[in-house]
Amino acid sequence: xxxxKAYDGYKAYSYLEEGVDYPYFKYSSATERVEPYLLPLNxxxxxRLLEVVDKSIIISLHDHPVYFPEDMKQVFEYNREGRQIxxxxxxxxxxLDVVFDNLMDGTNTIGSKNGWKWNDVLHDLGIxxxxxxxxxxxxxxxxxxxxxxxxxxxxxxxxxxxxGAAMLENEVDRVEILYGFGxxxxxxxxxxxxxxxxxxKEKNDGGLMAQGYKVVERMNKVGMAIDCSHVGDxxxxxxxxxxxxxxFMSHCGARQIWNTRRLKPDHVIKACAAKGGVIxxxxxxxxxxxxxxxxxxxEGFMEHFEYIKDLVGIDFVAxxxxxxxxxxxxxxxxxxxxxxxxxxxxxxAHFDEVPYVKGLENPTEASLNIVRWLVKHNYSDEDIAKxxxxxxxxxxxxxxx
Amino acid sequence: MAPYLxxxxxxxxxxxxxxxxxxxxxxxxxxxxxxxVDVNELMAYEREGREATAFExxxxxxxxxxxxxxxxxxxxxxxxxxxxxxxxxxxxxMRSCDIAHQDFIIKGHSLEDIFxxxxxxxxxxFISVESATMIENELDRIEILYGLGxxxxxxxxxxxxxxxxGxxxxxxxxxxTFGKAAVERMNKIGMAIDxxHTGDQTARDVIETSNKPIFISHIGARNLWNIQRLKPxxxLKACADKGGVIxxxxxxxxxxxxxxxxxxxESFMEHFEYIKDLVGIEHVTxxxxxxxxxxxxxxxxxSKSMSIAENTAGADFEHVPYVEGLENPTEASWNIVRWLIKHGYSxxxxxxxxxxxxxxxxxxxx
Numbered sequence: 001x002x003x004x005k006a007y008d009g010y011k012a013y014s015y016l017e018e019g020v021d022y023p024y025f026k027y028s029s030a031t032e033r034v035e036p037y038l039l040p041l042n043x044x045x046x047x048r049l050l051e052v053v054d055k056s057i058i059i060s061l062h063d064h065p066v067y068f069p070e071d072m073k074q075v076f077e078y079n080r081e082g083r084q085i086x087x088x089x090x091x092x093x094x095x096l097d098v099v100f101d102n103l104m105d106g107t108n109t110i111g112s113k114n115g116w117k118w119n120d121v122l123h124d125l126g127i128x129x130x131x132x133x134x135x136x137x138x139x140x141x142x143x144x145x146x147x148x149x150x151x152x153x154x155x156x157x158x159x160x161x162x163x164g165a166a167m168l169e170n171e172v173d174r175v176e177i178l179y180g181f182g183x184x185x186x187x188x189x190x191x192x193x194x195x196x197x198x199x200x201k202e203k204n205d206g207g208l209m210a211q212g213y214k215v216v217e218r219m220n221k222v223g224m225a226i227d228c229s230h231v232g233d234x235x236x237x238x239x240x241x242x243x244x245x246x247x248f249m250s251h252c253g254a255r256q257i258w259n260t261r262r263l264k265p266d267h268v269i270k271a272c273a274a275k276g277g278v279i280x281x282x283x284x285x286x287x288x289x290x291x292x293x294x295x296x297x298x299e300g301f302m303e304h305f306e307y308i309k310d311l312v313g314i315d316f317v318a319x320x321x322x323x324x325x326x327x328x329x330x331x332x333x334x335x336x337x338x339x340x341x342x343x344x345x346x347x348x349a350h351f352d353e354v355p356y357v358k359g360l361e362n363p364t365e366a367s368l369n370i371v372r373w374l375v376k377h378n379y380s381d382e383d384i385a386k387x388x389x390x391x392x393x394x395x396x397x398x399x400x401x
Numbered sequence: 402m403a404p405y406l407x408x409x410x411x412x413x414x415x416x417x418x419x420x421x422x423x424x425x426x427x428x429x430x431x432x433x434x435x436x437x438v439d440v441n442e443l444m445a446y447e448r449e450g451r452e453a454t455a456f457e458x459x460x461x462x463x464x465x466x467x468x469x470x471x472x473x474x475x476x477x478x479x480x481x482x483x484x485x486x487x488x489x490x491x492x493x494x495m496r497s498c499d500i501a502h503q504d505f506i507i508k509g510h511s512l513e514d515i516f517x518x519x520x521x522x523x524x525x526x527f528i529s530v531e532s533a534t535m536i537e538n539e540l541d542r543i544e545i546l547y548g549l550g551x552x553x554x555x556x557x558x559x560x561x562x563x564x565x566x567g568x569x570x571x572x573x574x575x576x577x578t579f580g581k582a583a584v585e586r587m588n589k590i591g592m593a594i595d596x597x598h599t600g601d602q603t604a605r606d607v608i609e610t611s612n613k614p615i616f617i618s619h620i621g622a623r624n625l626w627n628i629q630r631l632k633p634x635x636x637l638k639a640c641a642d643k644g645g646v647i648x649x650x651x652x653x654x655x656x657x658x659x660x661x662x663x664x665x666x667e668s669f670m671e672h673f674e675y676i677k678d679l680v681g682i683e684h685v686t687x688x689x690x691x692x693x694x695x696x697x698x699x700x701x702x703x704s705k706s707m708s709i710a711e712n713t714a715g716a717d718f719e720h721v722p723y724v725e726g727l728e729n730p731t732e733a734s735w736n737i738v739r740w741l742i743k744h745g746y747s748x749x750x751x752x753x754x755x756x757x758x759x760x761x762x763x764x765x766x767x
Contacts, residue, residue, distance in 0.1 A: 015589050122490055126545025130590065133510060133548065142501060173450070177494030180501065181549050222498065387607065401502055 005154035007092035010135035012085045020084050024329035025074055027067040030090035030325040030362065037359050039298065049375045052384055057151050058371065059098040059389035060250035061280035061320035062161070062229070063363040064105070065091055068326025075107075075334050082110040082123045086131055087325045087363070088138065094367040097151040098141060098389065100159045100250065100320070103128065105332070106338045108191055114225045115338055116166035116190065117173065125160060125181055132158065140182055144396050147389075159349040161250075163230060163382040164190030164199075170211055175218045184400060185248065186219065188212060188239055191262075191340035198236035200261050201343040205232035213242055225400035228272070229282070229320070236268050245399045246276035248392075253281060253288040253304035254311070262287055262344035263304075266311060273312035278391045278399070279322025281305045283360040285329045286345065286353065287322075294351045298359030298369055302377075305387075314383050318392050321366040329355060405726045407666065407671045407739035422752055425519055426738065427466040427756035429648035430529070430597070430619040430688030431730045432473070433459055434749040440698035443475075450478040450491045454499060455693045455730070456506065459524055465756070466515045466525040468688070471496065473531045474558060474707045475699070484534035484558065486542065493528055493549055498623060500526060508550060512763055515756075529618070531598060532558035532567075538579055543586050552767065553593035553616065556580060556607055557600075559584065559630075559708040565603035568629050569708040576606035577630045596640075597650070597688075604636045614644030614767045616759075618686035621649060621656035621672035622679070630655055630712035631672075641680035644765065646758045647701050648688025649673045651727040653697045654713050654720070655690075663719045666726030666736050670744075673754075684752050686758050689733040697722055 018024050041049060066084040071073060078084075084104060091099065103124050104110075141147055141157035143203040150157035150258055160182045166189070168174045180184065188208075189199040196212030198205035208216070216239055219226055226247040228236040240247060249272055255263040262282075269279055282288055283301050293300030309317045322333070332341050359373075360366040375382045409417060416420050434452040437443055445451075452472060459467065471492050478488040505519050509525040518525035532555045536542035546554065556576070557567040564580030565732055566572065576584070587594055594615040596604040608615060617640055622630040637647055650656055651669050661668035679683045692699070697720075700709050726740075727733040741751050 015591065017589075021586070021589070053724075119487065123541070123545055126548035127541065129548030130544040131548070134591070173491070173495065176498040177491055180494035180497030180499075223502070 004092040004137065004156060007088065007137045010088050011132050012088065014364050015134050020176060023081060025069040025078055026071070028070045028087065028326040029085055030067055031093060031364050033326065034356050036365060037361070037369070039359060039369045039376060041372055041376055045375050049372060052375060052381060053095050053371060055381070056385045057097050057147060057389040057393060058070045058095045058367065059100070059147070059392045060096050060320065060363060060367060061100050061103055061248065061278070061318050061392055062282070062322045063099050063320070064102055064322070064324040065099055065363045065374045066324060068331065072330035072334055074330060076109065079104060079107050079109050082120065083127050084124070088135065090325055090362065090364050091156055092137065092174070094364040095371055096156060096363070098147050098159065098186060098368045099363065100161045101128075102161045102163050105163045106361070107335050109338070116164060118167040118169065120180070121162060121167045126185070127203060129160070129182060142182060142184065144400060147393065157244055159184050161188040161227070161256060163186040163227060164194065164216060165196055166194040168196070168215065170195055172218050174221055175215060175224060179222050179224050183204060183224065185225040185227055185250070188215070188231050189227060189235065190230045191344060193232070197238070198232035200230055200232050200338045202232050205234040206250040208233045208238035208242060212239070216242045217273050222249050223399060225396065225399045233265060233268050237271055240271050240275055240277065246278070246279065247272060248278055248395065250280045251282035251322040252279065253283070254307045257291070257303060258289050258308050258348065260345050260348045269308055269347060271310055273316035276395065278316055278318050278395050279308055279312070281308070283323060283357055283366060285332060285357055286351065289348070289351055291349065296354050296357045298373060301360055302373055314386055315391055317387050319370050319388070321360055321363065321367050321370070323360060323363050325362045327356070329353065404732055405728070405736065407726065407736045407743055409739055409743060413742050417738065420738060420742065420748065421711050422750070424752045425465050425756035425760060426514060426734065427468070427515070427686070427759050428464055428689060428730060428734060429468050429616065429686050429759055430470055430690045431467050431594070431691040432470055432690070433467055433730045434692060436692060437697065438653045438695030440559040440695050442704055444477065445697060447475050447477050448474060449669050450488065452492070454496060454506065456503065457695050458729065458731045460505065462731040463738055464730070464734050465519045466509065466527065466732065468529045468553060469496075470531045470690075475703055484532060486535040486537065489530060489535045490549065493551065497550055508554065509548065511767060514761065515760065525566060527552050528541055529553035531555040531595060532562065533564050533583060534558060534560070534562040536583070538563055540582060540586050543583060543592060544590055547590050547592050551592065552644065553595055553618070554587065555595040555598055556584070558598045561714055565606070566600035568598055568600050569711045571599050573600065573602045575600070575602040575612060576610060577646050581610050588612050591767050593763065601633055601636055604632065604767055606640055608639045608643055610643065614646070614762050616646055616648065616762065618646060618648045619652070621651035622675045624677050625658045625672055626656065626715065628713050628715040637680055639678055641684035644762065646684055646686055646762045647676055647680065648686045649676070651689040651691060651724055652731060653700060653724055654718065657718050659716075664721050666740060669727055670740055682753055683758055685754050686756070687737050687754070689727055689730065689737070691727060691733050693727050693729045696724075701721060738765045
């Protein structure tokens with residue numbers, strides 16, 4: 001089923017010859033790697049669903065919508081190529097009008113095993129944007145009007161996002177250079193600390209550093225949105241206070257219902273919302289678990305959603321599933337140290353690993369089931385419109401130039 | 402100093418208005434940025450990597466689209482020698498960020514942007530990098546540059562690089578193996594190719610290797626003025642034979658002629674008419690290569706890294722403080738159109754040389 005009328009069959013890098021100009025990898029099936037799961041609805045709900053999808057701008061605040069090799073042992077070689085395969089076809093089957101594409105983030109190991117290199121970040125961004133420029137289904141979103149246009153024209157808008165700022169080193173001007181290349185949302189730190197502040201894995205979170213204050217200020221001036229999903233608690237509080245504009249925590253959950261560093265404590269969530277910020281719920285494997293749903297799935301994910309919604313109000317929540325097209329669990333194993341997986345789970349109750357997150361296995365499935373779940377649970381049209389995209393747009397209208 | 406305007410009579414002025422309204426006017430090669438009044442501050446200014454786009458100056462021009470060739474040989478952000486990958490990116494990113502914060506200049510990605518700019522009274526801004534030195538031996542960098550907005554690239558600057566020989570070389574080597582692969586990759590991606598600064602043989606090799614027509618964006622005829630900086634007839638013809646388009650250059654002390662040894666619009670137009678007669682009106686346009694500031698002073702300062710002496714060595718010529726009639730992108734745009742009207746060029750021919758030829762080539766390449 002192709003909901004997005006403007007998709008014309010384009011495959012990534014069609015202007016080059018696969019296997020000649022760049023290496024061939026055998027990729028996972030995008031949406032049928034595992035048994036697809038569609039949240040069941042009755043007839044009335046299915047009808048309502050279509051109306052809701054038609055009316056609302058649906059935004060993923062955080063995803064990695066690219067295909068991965070079927071054999072995840074090849075992922076190092078794949079990433080070193082710096083040429084990830086955008087999932088145009090799979091995205092065309094989603095409900096998404098907008099996706100915040102977080103590119104290679106901590107697994108950007110083009111030039112260094114340690115990732116987060118300025119040149120590598122530019123490489124990833126440039127190659128992906130070159131590909132985007134060769135097709136018409138996905139447009140590059142630079143302004144809020146692009147998001148509306150995508151919805152209107154049956155297209156999708158992609159917002160290049162970098163979820164950490166380590167590649168800035170001590171060069172504040174790099175904020176502008178990234179903005180010039182289309183980046184419209186950036187994380188202050190990844191899970192590791194950098195020259196701006198402490199990441200969530202740090203035991204000593206001394207807050208935002210002097211360099212960090214300069215970068216926050218420059219991001220405000222330039223109109224680049226700020227993300228604190230991976231930032232330490234104290235540093236996040238400082239960022240929220242220092243920023244003139246509301247910020248995002250694009251992909252996280254509530255530590256109060258699942259005690260890990262990776263999720264956010266109530267006081268941080270409240271501070272973000274108090275300043276008008278928006279919190280996106282995360283679904284990467286083994287993040288938004290709960291005591292009631294120890295096998296990571298959409299129900300546990302939505303428990304985090306409802307908890308945060310009840311904590312700060314429906315105007316300050318959204319969804320940033322943080323999924324990809326491939327074996328995400330295997331990727332986590334391969335890149336454990338780059339993604340600080342172990343420290344992100346410190347302190348939790350015992351849980352068993354799942355092979356995949358049921359209902360939120362990839363960006364397409366996540367978009368379908370999130371809206372279906374909201375319809376099934378009788379959220380009003382108005383509330384659905386807010387959480388699937390309206391809240392995000394409200395912040396962007398203030399932050400983006 | 403007082404701007405120079407080619408004078409037109411009332412009838413010609415009326416024609417001018419019609420032409421500006423009807424036709425797309427494109428500068429194939431400029432550096433439309435403001436530079437410091439004090440040329441001694443120029444190095445520090447360039448090192449900042451934050452050149453100021455001349456929004457107001459461009460607004461007064463006749464241009465609908467401009468190919469901005471960025472800092473090129475003066476991109477000395479991290480190295481006096483220039484042409485460093487991260488410096489080139491810094492320049493492109495910084496300017497793009499600025500352009501993104503206003504609505505008059507549109508960052509151009511495709512032909513449609515030119516037509517939209519004309520409709521909306523704006524200017525389409527295309528990024529061109531006049532050499533590929535910074536890609537070193539990395540083919541993927543061509544795509545990265547394209548993704549970041551670059552739509553035209555020169556194969557070499559006057560100095561050689563890993564792709565081939567620049568025009569300052571005394572030897573006659575051509576395109577390297579890597580250069581050939583780069584040309585093929587540029588064809589596949591749809592990036593326009595420029596050989597303004599390459600050596601003659603390299604230019605010939607590029608024209609032959611490319612499966613699409615190419616530009617020589619800012620050049621003149623060596624047969625009229627015998628310096629290395631200009632191109633011989635056979636290269637100009639080879640370019641045009643393959644559908645290419647040649648832009649006439651006006652940076653100080655380039656397009657001089659024996660008849661007009663004082664560089665100005667008359668000598669510039671002599672090159673235009675010579676090349677037009679050589680290859681046909683379908684294969685010529687204008688790439689003035691001007692800036693807002695003391696261009697002669699800039700040349701003096703950067704003479705070594707831009708091979709100014711080597712490129713302009715030849716017969717005796719008058720040193721001018723500036724090129725009269727083509728002093729900056731705005732003035733150049735006025736006087737080029739006005740000169741063509743004054744010399745009785747038809748609407749059809751003007752439409753071709755002012756932008757139509759460029760659009761035709763881009764339709765094939767982009």
